Amino acid sequence: MAFDTYISIDTVDGEATQAKHTKWIEIYSFSWGASNPTTVGSGTSGLSSGKVSVSSFNIMKKTETSSAKLFAACCAGQHFPKATVEMSKATGTSGEQQVFLKYVFTDVMVESVQWSGSSGGDDTPTESVSMAFAKVAITYFKQDEATGAMSSAGDASWDLTKVSK
Template identity: 35%
Template sequence: MAFDAFLKIDGIPGESSDDKHKDWIEITSFSHSMDQPASATASNAGGATAERVNHGTFNITHLLDKASPKLYEAVCTGKHIKEITIELCRAGGDKMKYMEIKLEQVLVSSIA
């Protein structure tokens, strides 16, 4: 499915000109891994028990824009960002939002 993705970071405006995402950062791709370790201990029902989910790094790719210097600064200073919002929208037409991800106390750990 084709989609458009946008990132909103407190205090770091981007260059999106999309009507619903003015000044957000346009994302070209992202990846995020999660895994659910299964305990070797069986539950009362006889199946493996679920544990706390492990989240991997949330990786975002975007084109160089006016947000880039602030992102470089964030990685250099280790400053935590209060909140970020990522929205995935259907490409073209009405750009209906079908997924929203909110993260709090975000650390920008690397830029490549």
């Protein structure tokens, strides 16, 4: 299944032209996650978890309109109220793009911006951007095979500042 990924960061315009994501930033790739170390106790204690560690949200994108603003935000320690990531795929017989996974990050800061590229080619330089956040909400949308309609099929959220949902 091919899919497209876009991010919208408050006050930062990108160059995406896809109908539902105009002026968003197109993402080539991303990574992030959470881990919770566990220990196996002896006797009756069984398994116990440690403290969850949630990684930064890391993206790879082309250099474009948003690049200078993201760099400036990193240097100044600027906070953004919200960043929304949407992954969409073609659905139904029309092939219209529909969102199937959505992340909403709140209280976002750009931690790093790194550029890479090689001259002489047709490619635009790319950049890696890492963002820290205080809260995240995740929603997955499932496609109805008969109608192609998307509906929420699960969600989760976590507040890193309160270490709770």
